[in-house]
Amino acid sequence: MRTAVLVEPTEFELQDRERPTPGPDDVLVAIRDVGICGSDIHYYEHGRIGDYVVEEPLVLGHESAGEVVEVGENVSGLEAGDRVALEPGVPCRRCGHCKRGEYHLCESVEFMATPPHDGAFAEYVSWPADFAYRLPETVSTVEGALCEPLSVGLHAAQRGNVGTGDTVLVTGAGPIGLTVAEAVRAAGATDVLITDVVPEKLAFARERGVDRAIDVRETDLATAVDEYTDGVGADVVVEASGAEPSIRSTLEGVRRGGTVVLVGLSEEAEVPFDVLEVIDNEIDVHGSFRYANTYPAAIDLLADGVVDVEGMVDFRSSLEDVDDAFDRAMEPTVIKGMISLDDA
Ligand SMILES: NC(=O)C1=CN([C@@H]2O[C@H](COP(=O)(O)OP(=O)(O)OC[C@H]3O[C@@H](n4cnc5c(N)ncnc54)[C@H](O)[C@@H]3O)[C@@H](O)[C@H]2O)C=CC1
Ligand SMILES: CC(=O)[C@H](N)C(=O)O
Secondary structure: OEEEEEEEOOEEEEEEOOOOOOOOOEEEEEEEEEEOOHHHHHHHHHOEEOOEEOOOOEEOOOEEEEEEEEEOOOOOOOOOOOEEEEOOEEOOOOOHHHHHOOHHHOOOOEEOOEOOEOOOOEOEEEEEHHHEEEOOOOOOHHHHHOHHHHHHHHHHHHHOOOOOOOEEEEEOOOHHHHHHHHHHHHOOOOEEEEEEOOHHHHHHHHHOOOOEEEEOOOOOHHHHHHHHHOOOOEEEEEEOOOOHHHHHHHHHHEEEEEEEEEOOOOOOOOOOOOHHHHHHOOOEEEEOOOOOOOHHHHHHHHHOOOOOOHHHEEEEEOHHHHHHHHHHHOOOOOOEEEEEOOOO
16 A cells, blocks of 8 residues: 655655554444654654654644545444544543543553554554544545644643633634634634734634734734733633744633633743732643543544535645645744545
8 A cells, every 4th residue: 555654754655555454343444544744844854752752654634534444353333334533642541631532541552553553554554443533525535634733622622611702812823823723613602812923824813703812923912802801811821833922922812810821832841930820810721731532522522514624725736746735834924734545
């Protein structure tokens, strides 16, 4: 089968690899669509993300969906011909975190396209059936693949306990910020403000219906939020840029007694944060890491037309054109590129 393998930073090689054989609890999936995520780009450019270093050739791509072509002998509920979204992180299912249902915190999660685990830029992936979710007819495999970033947004909204009538400030209008915006709307937020430093990203967010798009290069964030909220501040701020100034600015946007959710991963592990402000204003600060149990909700929301992810896609490219696709995906105005494979 065809695979695109990252053999060195900035170097993909198209390799012909043996088609995997599904184990008894697995499904073999002919991959149709795979999103290019910021983490794929980071591995492509730098060969590492923090402690995760690409030491062996690695197949990238963890936002994927396709068609089941074979099922293992123990699998029920899925059959050949079903289209599925693949949840990319598979936990041990036995540890305390798994048993509590917070399986995304399992220390033994094997996550696609995170060294040493291969991802989905491949014709076929064999995957545990309980992490493969059937897509209804009305949900495309592009949408199925983008259940992954949508899940990051849904989990962030849950971490922020976003509720009906809330005003939410999202910092960063990349794919994650945009899925957060979709998720908080679905959770009942009535006012969504978003920031960025790229005018095209802000214009796009505006087209998607955010109530206020703030260019923080030109506009003081605290003033803009105060104007919008009559000096109160946002109920919830979700940081989705990873930029250090933006992380620090979350405390300028949140109301007293409000919640800050940190999703964006800073280049630096330590970012100065005014703890006196946090205490004095009784701010709840939550980290948000990936997601758990979000795929069924993501698929339902897509099927019901409550959220949109397909509109974020700027282009679809082929496995053979993966180099060109990554070059395009790195352009600052591009939101989401996809690698799409022919029907298997
Ligand atoms: N916690 C988690 O589970 C996950 C975290 N992430 C992280 O979330 C962040 C966002 O991911 P993507 O949307 O894919 O990244 P992205 O790089 O495509 O988007 C970030 C956006 O922030 C904007 N930005 C840069 N500086 C800014 C500033 N000072 N104020 C406001 N906006 C600013 C950029 O122009 C860009 O539009 C990244 O740090 C990524 O690593 C991504 C996936 C999961
Ligand atoms: C941080 C990422 O972008 C990636 N989606 C991951 O969950 O590892």
